[in-house]
Amino acid sequence: MAILSKINATSIKSLAVEDKRLNDTEIKGFHARISAKGAISYYLFYRHNGKQVNYLLGKGSSITPTQARDMAKSQAGKVASGINVQSDKKVAKAKELAKKFNKFSVYVEEKYHPWLIANSTRTADQIKSVLLNNFKELADMQLSEISAWHIEQWRSKAKKLNKAEATINYNVNTLKGALSRAVEWGIIDSHELGKVKAYKLDNNRTRYLDPLEEKALLSTLTERDKLIKSKRLSANEHRLKRGYPQQPSLSHHAYADHIEPIVILAMNTGMRRGEILSLKWSNIDFSIKVLTIKGESAKSGKTRHIPLNNAAFNVLTKWREQNAFTTFVFEGSEGKALTDFKKGFSKVVADAELQDFHFHDLRHHFASQLVMKSVDLNTVRELLGHADMTMTLRYAHLAPEHKAAAVNLIG
Incomplete structure (x- = not known):
């Protein structure tokens, strides 16, 4: 009382x-x-x-x-x-925030990234990397100075560097999200990025590998692996002669690094990039050859189970022998999940001379192969984790025998 x-x-x-x-x-x-x-x-x-x-x-x-x-x-x-002194207090606090965090790089590193870690740990580091690595010219700018013109200039440069329009859209949307949060926190009054309209994309693009391209990709992966192991062996011989400490030998490993296992897994499961990177050994039941994608890692938010074919099972079995004590199947530094493999994959695509081919196209390849082997579309939908048939129907044209069978019913 x-x-x-x-x-x-x-x-x-x-x-x-x-x-x-x-x-x-x-x-x-x-x-x-x-x-x-x-x-x-x-x-x-x-x-x-x-x-x-x-x-x-x-x-x-x-x-x-x-x-x-x-x-x-x-x-x-x-x-x-x-x-109203309470209102005055909020205004003063907002001014203090604006003064402290208005510089783009400081805002991302000291305000936005910590908030992301607290609210979205799976993507926090990735978003920080997108903002700081792709928008380096904004680093020393005040948030209030970033205009639609700056972003249009950035998009123009990105296009000249042959960046995919989908990637450009993703990067700009990530920046919009960061600035919108700054508005919500009172660091800036508003931003102009709403004026920047996203590129219209062909969401029905279904790029997949033809037999010769698939052979070229697999061959390039094998040759790349041999080359890395050979270079490591030569480097260690050089170090041994000069009395330098040797690097870990790769000779007894099935794979020199993570690139080949990731590509083989994507080709044979249709998993998304984020699903692969967040995959843990505890998500795989080797006794029944089933891989589980948890809802928190899936785009749909729903858990799904993927049976492992021989290629996927074998690559995971061999990779586990090299990484038996890690939490994540593909682990980066400090026990965290690997965050990126774009550079290595892009080099493989270039060496295999694949035109207009992106990592996500391995998912299209998986689905396309199933449909062309007469797997029904609903099963394909379940394996891909699509919420409904809308996205899966893009592969329907690859099964012409279904249409032929339908018209023959009345002919």
Whole structure:
């Protein structure tokens, strides 16, 4: 129950936890609260435009009762003159935030990225990388200075570098999300990126490998693996002659690195890039040859199970022999999931002389092979994790025998 007394050092010292609240007898609305753990907080209660406001003056750990009283007098005077001190406090805090985090690189590293870690740990590092690596020219700019013109200039350069329009859209949308959050936090008043319209994409693109391309890709992966192992062997011989410490030998490993296992797995399961990178050994039941993609890793948010064919099972079995003590199937540094393999995969695609081929096309390849071998579209949908048949129907044209069978029913 609240008690009445002038708030000073003596009354605060005698305030018990069971009292909960001490109302000052001289300054209207001035009161102190005590938590269950004995922590003191000072407040000023007032009304503004008919609404109740409880304004925090400060914590007992940082201000004295006398200082709290002086602050209460000052703020009560402002309230009497019609000022909403709570609103003023929020404005001041927003200005402080704007001053501290308005530089793009500082905002991303010190404000946005920590928030992402707390709310979206699976993509936090990836989003930070997208923002800082793709928009380097914005690094020293104030958030309030970033305009639609800057982003149009960036898109023009990206197009000249042959970046895919889907990738450009993703990067710009990631930047929009970061700036929209800055608006929400009061760091900037608004941003112009809503004026930047996304490129219209052909969502029905179904690029897959023909037999010769598939053979070229697999051959390139094998040759790449041999070359890496050969270079490691030569380097160690060189180090041995000069008495230098040797690097770990790759001779007894099935794979020199993660590139070939990732590609083989994608070709034979249709898994998305993010699903592969977040895959853990605990998600694979080798006894029944089934891989489980958890809902938190899936685009649809739903858990699904993929039976492993011989190629997928064999590559995972061999890869596990090299990485038996890791949590993630494809692990990066410090025990975290691998975040990227774009450079290695792009080199393989170039060496195999594959035209207009992206990693996601391995998923199309998986689906296309199933449909061309007469697997029904609903089964394909389930394996791919599509929420409905809309996306899966893009592969329907690869099964002409279904259409032929349909018209023959009436002919």
